[in-house]
Amino acid sequence: MKYLIIGGVAGGATVAARLRRLDENARIILFERGEYISFANCGLPYYIGDTIPEREKLLLRSPEEFMEQLQVKVRTGHEVLYIHKDIKKVTVQIRSTGENYRESYDKLILSPGAEPIRPSIPGIESKHIYTMRTLSDADRIKAAITSGTIRDAVIVGGGFIGLEMAENLVNMGLHVTIIEKENQVMAPLDYLMACLVQNYLKENNVRLILGNGVAGFEETGKEIRIHLESGEQITTGLVLLSIGVRAETQLARDAGLETGNTGGIKVNEYLQTSDKHIYAVGDAIEVLNPVTGKPTLIPLAGPANKQARIAANNIVGGNKDKYRGTIGTGIVKIFGHTIGVTGANTKTLKRENMAYLSSYIHPMSHAGYYPGATRMSIKIMFCPDNGRLLGAQIVGEDGVDKRIDLFAQVIKNNGTVHDLTTIEHAYAPPPIPLLKIR
Secondary structure, eight states, rough: OOEEEESSSSSHHHHHHHOOOOOHTOOOEEOOOSSSSSSSGGEEEEEEHTTSSOOGGEEEEEEHHHHHHHHEEETTTTEEEEEEETHHHEEEEEEEEEEEEEEEEEEEOOOOOEEEEOOOOOTTTTTTEOOOOOOOHHHHHHHHTTSOOOEEEEEOOSHHHHHHHHHHHHHTTOOEEEEEESSSSSSSSOHHOOOOOOOHHHTTTTEEEEEEOOEEEEEEEEEEEEEETTTTTTEESOOOEOOEEEEOHHHHTTTTOOOOOOEEOOOTSSSSSSSEEEEEEETTTEETTTTTTTTOOOOOOHHHHHHHHHHHHHHHOOOOOOOOOOOOEEEEEEETTEEEEEOOOOOHHHHHHHEEEEEEEEOSOOOSSSTTTOBOOOEEOOOOTTTTTTEEEEEESSSSSHHHHHHHHHHHHOOBBHHTTTTTOOOOOOOOOOOOOO
């Protein structure tokens, strides 16, 4: 069998490794249009902020290691331009030379990922405006900051990456402003929970401009002027666009593969596209949200890795392994605080006309009589008829990760608030010691 994989980061690299473990005799070729494969994109903000000073630690496995350890041929700088599904071939371009060639396959796996959104507004192509999705993007941002000419930065968008970047840029001595068109940061959080996060940002001298979008950009020599929809203007040395990502589906659509209402590649429960010989995983696919029962796009590395293993299992062993969907569990650290989310928030529940009740509690992170306990805020949403747990949000310092994972498992297993009272978990008065970064 001959397997071709398009995309070499979280989903694609995992598919390649799993296929080799399941099929020792297969021919496996992985195409990546960029320079790098299998890099830790979740660590990019911390590389920029020097928490992770060694760049090579972000490179989890090189093309040479893939060949040596797994006998997987990796072709970086090779972009798949077209899928000829009727003859089971792809057209590939070598980006350095412009040369095109064709490669045949028995099974094809798509893991094209998503690209940062760049809105069509005046000045968007300025050299002072950056996005961050790849290691090369991070290199360019880090080089600009370490040049010593930039003293302040504006982040457009208050999502996970935007807030992580705010923390790291502040730690590097920059004055940071966040512009968010909505009335709060972190859209997965409900408003009152987001207000806690906004307070942490303000306490660390991050300026917030909420409920105000960007109308355009204007270069002013070594800096760039941001024109806001309100008429206000801000001048800065660096702009980071962090307003979300768009699924890369052009290749699939050109091939005639079915896409869903969300715009993502449509797959069945076995992660198979509308063509039985083509599977798809990662940020570009439409997945089921088990809470709402509706399709959604959730661009997270964790689900992509799980999808990759399941797709490889089904490609080699037949369609037996089902993907159960994604409920959107995520976590982020902001200035010593942790924010965890899972399931649906109230905006989603209202949009889907799902009845719910909310409960807020403010427990201590560990036993109150043991020194160092801190208070956290927990919000859950559940169905008033049967108690089914629909969503959870936590903001605190310690212990957020453990609790949000427990909530996620109850939600994923269609559990109720009553199940929360029966969970067996480890307990000790002190917190688990944190590893020190040397």
